Amino acid sequence: MNYFIKRVLEIIPVLFIISFIVFVLVFVAGDPVALLLPEDAPEEAVETLRTSLGLDDPFYVQYGRYVVNMLQGDFGDSFRYGQDAMSLVLERLPATLELAIASILVAIMIAIPLGIWSSTKKNSSIDLVATGAAVLGKAMPNFWLGIMLILLFSVTLDMLPVSGRGSFSHLILPAITLGTGIAAEMTRLIRSSMLETLSQDYIRTAKSKGLRTGIVVYKHAFRNTLVPVVTIIALQTSTLIGGTLITETVFAWPGIGQLLIQAVNTRDMAIVQACVMVIAFFVIVMNLIADLLYQVLDPRIRYK
Amino acid sequence: DKDSEGDAEDTNPGKAETGDENDRTLTIAIGADMVTFDVHDHINTSTEAIHVNMFNYLVKRDNETGEIVPDLAESFENIDDYTWEFKLKEGVTFHNGDELTSADVKYSLERVAYGEELRDYTNYNQIKEVEIIDDYTFRIITHEPEPVLLNRISRIASGILPSKYIEENGFDHFLENPIGTGPFQFVEWVRDDRIVFEVYDDYFGGKNPDWDKLVFRIIPENSTRVSELLTGGVDIAVNVPPADWERVENHEGTYLAQETSNRTLMIFLRSTEGYPTSDQRVREALDLAIDNGAIVESLLGGAGVPTITRVAPGNFGFAEHLYDTYNYDPERAKELLEEAGYPDGFEMTFHSPRGRYLQDAEIAEMVAGMWAQIGVTANIEFMEWSNFVELRNAKENKDAYLLGLGNSMFDAANALDYYSATRFEGETDYRNDELEELLAAAMSNMDPKERSEQYVRAQEIIAEDVAHIVLHQESINIGVSERINYTPTMDEMIYVETITKK
Amino acid sequence: MNDILLEVKQLKTYFFTEDGIVPAVDDVSFNIHKGETVAIVGESGSGKSVTSLSIMRLIEEPGKIVGGEINFEGINLNKVPRMKMREIRGNRIAMVFQEPLTSLNPVFTVGNQLAESIKLHQKKSKKEAREIGIEMLRKVGIARPDKVYDQYPHALSGGMRQRVMIAMALSCSPKLLIADEPTTALDVTIQAQILRLMRDLIKELDTSILLITHDLGVVAEMADTVVVMYGGQVVEKADVFTLFKEPKHPYTKGLMDSSPKIHEWNEELVSIPGTVPSPFEFPIGCKFADRCPHVMNKCKEEIPSLIEIRKGQEVRCWLHSEKVVDLE
Amino acid sequence: MSQLLEVKGLKKSFDVTRGLIKRKKQYLHAVNDVSFSVQKGEVLGIVGESGCGKSTLGNLIIQLLEPTEGEIIFDGVDLRKLPPEQLRKKREDIQMVFQDPFSSLNPRKRVFDIIAEPLKTHGSYNKVELEHEVLQLMDVVGLNRSYLNRYPHEFSGGQRQRIGIARAIALKPKLIICDEPVSALDVSIQSQILNLLKKLQKELQLTYIFIAHGLPAVKHVSDRIAVMYLGKIVELTTKENLFTNPMHPYTEGLLSAIPIPDPTARKDERRLLEGDIPNPVNPPTGCAFHTRCPYKTELCERVEPEFTEKRDGHFTACHHPLKEGKGIISQHEKY
Amino acid sequence: MPDSLPMQNNLVKNSKWKRWLKLLLRSKTGTVGLLIVLTIVFVAIFAPWLAPYEHSVIDPLNTHKPPFWMEGGDMANVLGTDNLGRDILSRIIYGSQVSLLVGISSVVLAGVIGVLVGLFAGYFGGFLDAFFMRLADSFLAIPNILLALVMLGVFGPGLMTLILVLGVTNWVQYARIIRGEVLSIKERDFVRAAKTIGVKNRNIIFSHLYPNVISSFIVVATLSVASTIILESSLSFLGLGIQPPQVSWGTILSDGRDYLATSWWLATFPGLAITIAVLGIIFLGDWLRDVMDPRSVK
């Protein structure tokens, strides 16, 4: 079968499984009626609301209804905001994407030079420091780093705005916060795949042609590590989006993360479902794009 | 280096908001997003704190005198035990230009009085009907004699909505594009980010002289909110945690504004048969074990008043001799435990919300620590607010839980309502027949003096019974920029009208 | 034939591994004259590749050339600055590797890789380099070279790739071509084609070849002079006719006897017993002592030196050393 | 001699449709209509260039691959018709020696476990018997008994191949398929293994299908040799016939491509095959070899030659079989 | 053939452990990593004996005491006290118990699920494989922390729930890795050899595939103990981590975050503990990766 179509078709069962997982969670979470009504609402009111929301139906009926609605693009209304959950989520998506992309760029800017550098100087003190730095980047919890960056760059040095979304400068600190952790992972991966590549025969060939080390490393070796790098970026999308949950909270960044955390706290399950679906869809699409990119990056890869 | 300084200036619009051109914008950082513009469907103080700037009540409480004074109303009058007559100010307009009439009042009050599904229903269902006399005159008729009607309609859910606008466009449209009669009109609400208002030129109280624009920014993380204040990103930051008071106070350009709130932190104990806490001696012992003063000192930086009653000064029915004092006697507590048959203490479960009240989790941990000293092991279970609410609704709470309650009516009726047997049946199961009678009598007693005495007596009974352990009255702690004058009010509302430029 | 192009003198290349020192190349000397084809034969691990990489100065950590000289056109390659060495590599000395699949970078087109050294060493523009590249491809017998020029290596067959490698190596008309087992990975029919191609090209370009192989058939077809290596040392060195007629070292003999003779019908193959030991397990004396049918006590104790037993034939073996004869 | 294995019309095609844009399905006919039989005690050599389908053929016979078409009659039963459990039992009788001595031994198992595995799977031995058997097998293939507890990585290629052989003969199989058992080895080791295989065959009356790249190795062990080209057998005869009187031009080219280890015998006039093996996905029409054949005619381009017995026991698929005496060994050289 | 073969023959004489030790001592980072990890494990096991105080004992009169070297600090609370007057050193020592417990148990749980799924899906392929891989894709598409957040939000936080949740969210990565390895190993000749011998599938999976994939599992598992410790701290930040009176590094860190500007030691020391632990585990993991690399075993 045509590979691309096959990959796209594969998304469908995946989204279904995800919807199922989330729905089960929501179902188990119990009903939100209690939160919808005043604390001392009469029993009948509770019952009426339950019935009107269809919460009395058996699981499969509820799930079926959910799926049917979902297929029509209806993820239900947010209890908290009384609005269509999906449009609330989509409203916020650009902010999260902006942060995510900026973080990836930060990560790339840190990881590529650092990874290549430490791979060419394997086991030197530079390598050790770079590895240490990378590990450190991974070891620092996002929220701690974020708060520290605010204290340093905003409060003490008064260089950058503290929080919120707006101009480019607002993006810097959150992007660094989030980017560092990803950079750590990326650096380590680039280093190891560079090491792998550098030991390949064609590198020896390139050297035997009398090419400068720079060309050998950046042209011949690095080009070949792009496939793993793209893979890791794609795989990191998930971690990245996860990281935005924390980073957005610290920086009061008005993205999906904030919405989602609030939604979980307030049992606003329509939003939780819509959020998870959107995020999952995004992650899947990123991975699909990565898959297609492989072909561009590595002419050997032609899918069956 | 020069470059970077230059950069910093023009890449710092957060700062720029306090710059010249933004001089007329007031930015307030709050911890949680507003819930809704449906004034009747929330029980959320911080949401109301925003609403008060775009809606008005018929009457309002004067924060200095504690008296209830007219707002939208020109005057009001108690006709009989069941009826109040109001006259509206003339020429009050909604933000769309429509004039306020009795019809708007009828629509607003009856919506909540009849709307069972609305969260504020129980505080308004005492109203039987709003009877329109003419465009500016109407009567509020209650089911029973209602001594606290004025208090009821000067708080959450008392905002008057534009009935014509809503009828024409539907309520959903109103929620998206709300209008009111207040000094500021709605511009946009970017959820979880900001709510923006601009000044309303035709405000019946006169256009605000200082501010053209009002921005509420939602910044959930405490340290971020404080940092924004310190760097000048916002003018006001609410809920500054005690750890940062000194920073805010000592920082050039900011100060800390404090006020005691109308909120009291309490520990609710199960009086249900079978729980150790059903024994009054045990409850008293638990109370005696807690050093309220130490909590206020070490966790709240001294801001907060230890108390034995939850009715605070300024409220109708305040019992002064129970206020600003506490019982602490661990030795006696141990004796009481022994008398009650727990010489070696016992183990109990203690639920606490986290992040809801000032230092709530810390307080819970400290209380548990103090109980440990008298041999009682309290296993704390922290809960997210929604889970906590659910737990209580399901009446699955165990021996004790921590709860802070405010009193937006500023009347003991609202506060002591919590001790009637029906209110907490299955949840705390506290019951005292004498108290029942007292409360019932007070409920519809139209004689203020007698009513007040009844409430004071009720508080004494509650204290003796240790129905709940009362910890302290909370403080409101707000970080403010030096460029403005702001004094917080006990009701936790943020009246921008009272905020002026220096 | 007397002008020496490359002179390898007592080359020693050791690997300082975590397990100890591996003397991969231990005292290897040989000369390559202009236009001459020298073959190095020996079993896996005997140090053939390391010798050739030493010449290119492509030995990497933990390896190191610890002794000897490599004189190429009068310059000691071991001493020239790196810049200069890069000018020689790919230009004066070129190399073809064993694995044509892995020796080409999979993510660049054939042309890209081919043009690289042309642009670098001949200072040609991209367009000129393309023309030269296509011409080179045609020379190595690739049909439709302009199309292949723009293809990626994976689209080519093994034989084609090896032709590309050869085209790449010869594109700057090097004086010396080092071919490290250039045909081992290929099928017999393709191998025959490649060998013929190489022979034709060197004749045309007057290039010397250092051919590394373990196939005596290939040696017999290609080489003028043969260097037999075992355990990092040269054990025998002779011109090809002498060597095949009268191999002196027991290892050389064993090697010859053990390869299947396609022209004969003998049933049992003669084989050298045992296997090549690991670098750390070589006997103290003659490295071949453990497997040698003629082993003597002396062999186990002392390393024989390479002795010229007749003009053009040198052997490292106590059997052919005067001293041994004396002892007897 | 009785017939042990008969392969009839065996075919295997792989789906190799590729590319992003939908295209016609493409199949690679790795083994394309192959028929032959093997007698008990015989060694059948199979040679051919890389990718011509030798390993696929071996894997089909040993049931590692499912044939697309055809029959494999082993010892009188069609293996393809056997239910799984019976097939598993039947495996006792067919074993395989693999090309790569590195990947064919589980790096995490000791020599003992490796050699004992077939015994444990098909027999019931107690510990002592098992050890005894294994040690005997080690003796047979020339492995030092003290290696019993070592791991594969502690051995050289030749030794590993001996372990592999010991494993293959452990069950005294009726047929052993050797898939290029010596190509990965050094010359000096190759001959050791070839001798060993030959010796075992004689001593244990084994039947081999011996797959190899090159003729030299095959020549030493085989009785008959099949030459494969692009998934088909193009010539099948005794080894004497093949080397002295090849009938297929491809065989001729194969023979003349072998480098001769004798510098005095360098001859440049050797007839070398031109060009590469065609892409097996789109094989040439007619005779698949016509693109490289020096004798091709228009007929060859059109009509696929049939694989038939041209002389006594000498099969070939060629429209223009060669005359006698085109081999590299002349008749009289034969002893 | 790899040139390194003969060289490796030499290693034969050493036993596996000796060889590991040798490789360990050779790797500076590996040694450091192992030492750190051993220290933490030791501290966790002997916490009650090592900690100067019980971790939850509060002292309202002694809050925010700085570490001993600062003014106002003393040796009674070496690393100072927190906002409730609890000894930070003791809390960190006790915190190591829960942090390690969460890290290790959730990884073990995830590992058991993941390895089994990976082995069977990879070996049998077909529908089983397709199903599990779609399931895996689904889990991969939901960020770990998000799934954990929702699940903890639903089931309520707590040690056991946390372990279960992290286990359930993490099995996928093992399943994928193991499956990938299985796919390549099952094409290796020794597996084919086992098939030609007639070894039953179950035995092929457990005696041929399993020993060959377990080393990659150990490497990844080691590293994910580190990520789990970090994840736990993030969940603590969201209030969904370990609940008091139990204490983990994550809870100390996130409790202290409000005091970063005023009493920095509250959050810095647990942060340091996490960093060092993660560093140690990653170093150890990297070393294990080297040691267990089949290429270095071959």
Ligand SMILES: Nc1ncnc2c1ncn2[C@@H]1O[C@H](COP(=O)(O)OP(=O)(O)OP(=O)(O)O)[C@@H](O)[C@H]1O
């Ligand atoms: N990077 C290295 N580290 C350690 N030892 C090495 C390294 N490269 C080569 N060696 C050792 O050097 C010796 C010679 O290796 P070399 O590659 O020259 O052999 P070869 O004769 O070319 O073998 P082959 O026929 O397999 O190519 C071997 O013992 C090998 O183990």
Ligand SMILES: Nc1ncnc2c1ncn2[C@@H]1O[C@H](COP(=O)(O)OP(=O)(O)OP(=O)(O)O)[C@@H](O)[C@H]1O
């Ligand atoms: N699983 C597979 N899928 C697709 N094509 C395959 C597969 N296995 C083998 N082939 C193709 O089938 C053809 C025959 O392969 P096979 O391995 O049998 O060749 P061979 O003669 O053994 O080659 P070699 O000498 O290199 O081992 C080749 O073109 C190969 O690419």
Ligand SMILES: [Mg+2]
């Ligand atoms: Mg080599």
Ligand SMILES: [Mg+2]
């Ligand atoms: Mg094969």
